[in-house]
Amino acid sequence: MNLEVDVYRRLGAFTLEARFSAGAGLTALFGPSGAGKSSVVNIIAGLLRPERGRVVVDGRVLLDTAQGIFVPKYRRRIGYIFQEPRLFPHLTVRQNLLYGRWFTPDSERRERLDEIIELLGIGSLLSRGPALLSGGEKQRVAIGRALLASPHLLLMDEPLAALDEARKSEILPYIERMRDESRVPIVYVSHSVPEVTRLATTMVLLAEGRVAATGTVSEIMGRLDLGPITSRYEAGAVLEMRVASHDDVYDLTTLRSQVGELRIPRIDAGVGTSLRIRIRSRDVVLALKPPDSVSALNLLSGRIAEVRRLDGPVADVRVELDGEVLLARVTRFTIDRLGLVPGRPVFAIIKAVAIDRRSLSQVRSMSDDIDEITL
């Protein structure tokens, strides 16, 4: 599957001029509010008409202003999950789920009702009206409804933004399952760093109507120059690691990758599970020599790759660990006092309890009996 987007749209002083392509898995359209993310997905869905542009899904041209092609939204076969569930209030949950399927030709019906119900855990809700569902349940039904229309592409525009933390963590595992088990590629709009870290296969970074960068989560989050766009207050790099062992006495889990070992508060994931963890730059301490008596548990060794002085007292440091990247935020005073310059070997110290648990996610299951992690 392949999605190509190239659009130009002017709206007052704002100009959207975005061009990117996306493949299988979940592509996160990430960026601050007002970056044009929603406009892009509305154009892909056919809800918005750009002045100039081209949208191609799997070789099928849905929009090409140069050739005068505009496929109306109801013929695009693109699923859309909005910030609000938008369930039809006059229909039951079951009727809502089957709504799009009814307009899908028999030969195109790939998704099965019982499988979707199972995937989203909504079996007990079928005969209810939407008004009696919780916010999280509604959004799961909306996801099921979109999937049952057997779309060629699924758009999700901040589907969790209107939900509280508990509801978010209720739905995130389902989106992960969809990404891993359903073959429908997903374009996911978000301005939440934990969500994107957890879900994205590929990231498209949008800022002021333009694509600032594309790449994997680790690549984008590990770049200092994108810091102001990705996470002004919450910079941090993403590491992919595997669960190595659990420690029952101290309630800890050890993660391992080629960069070394990290011990974090115990999580409920099988040994061998591959995880993505985000380490905020302000939780990383840098040292020139390995310290011997500090309380922090985790010590990774690497080499300074880049130092970027920011406005005010702070500076960001990119530390290269064997193939991966860690970011550290320290004061400019520290940079000068320790002589932190590119090429210098350093030790990064991370407090075990500082790991951003909200973004901790399973990348793919190594042992089949475990398919979700509850933290």
Next chain:
Amino acid sequence: MSWSSLFEFSQAEWIAIRLSLKVAIWAVGTSLPLGVLVALVLARGRFWGRELLDVCVHLPLILPPVVTGYVLLVLLGKNGPLGRLLWNTLGFTFAFRWTGAALASAVVAFPLMVRAIRLSIEAVDRRLEDAAGTLGASPLWVFVTVTLPLILPGILAGAILAFARGLGEFGATITFVSNIPGETQTLPTAIYTFTQSPGGDAGALRLTLVSILISSVALFLSEFVARRVARRVVGL
């Protein structure tokens, strides 16, 4: 006048009651599709002349009914331009027929009907229609499966209002199609005739009570159905 004679309806009175119901039902039934269409156009349409259409639709609400009836007579009477056209081409006339009474009722009740439906259309969350579109429903299907069910309470309210207004129509009816027993004499015109003739008090009272009864039943019914529909529409 004795109390027992109060419920002894004469043949002419029964005819007036039946005719009134027939006229009001036809008036509502035939104008409802047009009412939905006009409400839709006024609520959603963006075109030149929308304000003019709005004024035309609402005119019968503020004009004296007699004026409305006279305009109908001038246009659709035997010698009116439209009336003659209808007669020459289709052999059909509204003049002095019960169909004319139904037309007068429909015209006078139309603004009330359109108003109620239009309000319910404006209350529909258009984002639901967008969602239906992305699920593969063409605009016509979106209207049939989403918009129409959601505006059903408004359509119902509009129909009942129009029915009640049509049942009470007097001025336009008597001006347009006169007051012919058995053809155009509805409840209001029959009551008027009774009050104009000596000894007609009992008949006037009987028909008045019947009017009150029909209107009350209609209101009750509409409340009952509207509540059931509304429960469905909010998703309970």
